[in-house]
Amino acid sequence: MTDKQSPIEQAVLLAGGIGTRLRPLTYQRPKALLPVLNQPLISYELKLLGRFGVAEVILATAYQADKLRPALGDGGQWGVELRYVQESLPLGTAGAIKNVESLIAGPFFAFNGDLIMDVDLALMAEAHEQSGAEVTILLRQVPDISHFGLIQRDAEGFITAFVEKAAQDSTGQNTINAGVYIMSPRLLAYVPAGEPYSNETDLFPALLEQGVKLCGYLPHKQGYWRDVGRLETYLQVNQDLLAGKLPWLKLPAVELAEVGEDVQIQQPCCWDKGVVVESGAEVGPYVTLGEGVKIGEDARIEDCVVHPGASIGAGADLQSMVVAENEQVPAGHKQTQGVFCTYEQ
Numbered sequence: 281m282t283d284k285q286s287p288i289e290q291a292v293l294l295a296g297g298i299g300t301r302l303r304p305l306t307y308q309r310p311k312a313l314l315p316v317l318n319q320p321l322i323s324y325e326l327k328l329l330g331r332f333g334v335a336e337v338i339l340a341t342a343y344q345a346d347k348l349r350p351a352l353g354d355g356g357q358w359g360v361e362l363r364y365v366q367e368s369l370p371l372g373t374a375g376a377i378k379n380v381e382s383l384i385a386g387p388f389f390a391f392n393g394d395l396i397m398d399v400d401l402a403l404m405a406e407a408h409e410q411s412g413a414e415v416t417i418l419l420r421q422v423p424d425i426s427h428f429g430l431i432q433r434d435a436e437g438f439i440t441a442f443v444e445k446a447a448q449d450s451t452g453q454n455t456i457n458a459g460v461y462i463m464s465p466r467l468l469a470y471v472p473a474g475e476p477y478s479n480e481t482d483l484f485p486a487l488l489e490q491g492v493k494l495c496g497y498l499p500h501k502q503g504y505w506r507d508v509g510r511l512e513t514y515l516q517v518n519q520d521l522l523a524g525k526l527p528w529l530k531l532p533a534v535e536l537a538e539v540g541e542d543v544q545i546q547q548p549c550c551w552d553k554g555v556v557v558e559s560g561a562e563v564g565p566y567v568t569l570g571e572g573v574k575i576g577e578d579a580r581i582e583d584c585v586v587h588p589g590a591s592i593g594a595g596a597d598l599q600s601m602v603v604a605e606n607e608q609v610p611a612g613h614k615q616t617q618g619v620f621c622t623y624e625q
C-alpha cells in the first residue's frame with residue numbers, strides 16, 4: 281500500500297552536530313553515518329521522507345561534512361534528491377536552517393538528523409495546515425523525560441511552555457520535543473544569520489514570548505521513535521530494529537561468507553557482505569556484524585554492534601557493546617558494555 285503523499289515537498293535535515301555523547305564512535309565518522317543494521321543512521325529519515333513524497337532534502341552539515349556526500353550520494357536510492365550545504369562553523373540547530381534559507385520555497389519539514397521513526401508525515405502536514413501555526417512540533421509521550429526538553433500545551437494544542445531539564449511534568453502529560461518540525465519560512469526572520477542559534481533553547485522560547493503560534497502535534501497513534509544520542513540508545517535502536525519494531529523495514533538477505541563447524545547463531549541477527557564466523561563461535565541474539573567482520577573460534581557475542589572490518593579474537597566474550605571499525609579484539613578478551621576502540625580523536 282502506498283502512503284498518502286505529503287503536500288510539503290521540502291525538508292532540511294540537521295546533520296552537523298559533533299556528537300560528543302557518542303564519542304569515541306563519532307571521532308571516526310559523523311553521527312549521521314553511524315551504521316544501524318549496516319545502513320547509515322540518517323538513511324532511515326531519507327527513506328521515510330521518500331515514502332511520503334518529500335523529494336527535495338537539504339542536508340545541513342558542519343562536523344566531518346566531507347564524509348557525507350561520498351556515503352549518501354544524490355539520495356536516489358531512498359527516493360529523494362539530496363543537496364548538501366556546509367556551514368563554515370557549526371551554527372546550531374536554528375542557525376543551520378537559517379543558513380539554507382535561500383533554498384527554501386515554502387513550508388518545510390526540519391528534522392534532527394539522528395532519529396529513527398515511523399511518523400505519518402502526511403497527517404502531520406495536515407495538522408500543521410489546520411492549526412494555522414507558524415511552526416508545528418512533533419510531540420512524544422515518554423515515561424522518563426529527564427533526557428529531553430518538555431513541552432506543555434493548551435486544550436487546542438498550542439504550546440504554552442518549554443521546560444528544559446525537568447525531572448517531572450507537573451501536568452502529567454510527559455510530552456517531549458521529538459526533534460521533528462514543520463516550519464513556515466517566515467520564522468527564519470527571527471533567527472540571526474551567521475551565528476550559532478538553537479531551536480530548542482533560543483528560537484522556540486523567543487517565538488512563544490512574542491506571541492507567535494506554535495502547535496504541539498501529538499499523533500493519535502504513536503509509531504516507533506527513538507533519538508540516537510547516546511551509546512545506550514544506539515545499542516537499543518539496533519536491538520529494536522532487529523526485533524522488527526520499525527514495520528516498514530525490510531532487511532536484505534545476505535549469506536555468511538564462511539561458517540565453521542558447530543557455530544550457533546541465535547536470531548535475530550544481521551550481517552553484511554564478507555562476514556566469517558569460525559568454528560564453535562556463538563553469535564546472538566541481537567548482533568549486527570558489519571562488512572568483512574571476522575568472529576574467531578569459540579568466541580561468544582551477544583547484543584553487540586560490530587562495525588565494518590573488525591575482528592573478534594578466539595574465545596573472546598562480548599556483551600551489550602560496540603566494536604569500532606577495523607578494531608582487532610584480542611583473543612580471550614571479555615567485555616560487557618561500552619565500546620572497544622583503541623583510537624582517540
Ligand code: GTP
Pocket residue numbers: 294295296297298299300301302311340341342367369370371372373376392393394509
Ligand atoms: P551531542 O554533542 O552528543 O549533544 O550531539 P549533537 O552534536 O549531535 O547534538 P544534538 O544531539 O543536540 O543535535 C541534534 C541534531 O542536530 C543532530 O542531528 C545534530 O547533527 C544536529 N546539529 C546539532 N548542532 C548542529 C549544528 O551546529 N549544525 C548542524 N548542521 N546540525 C547540528
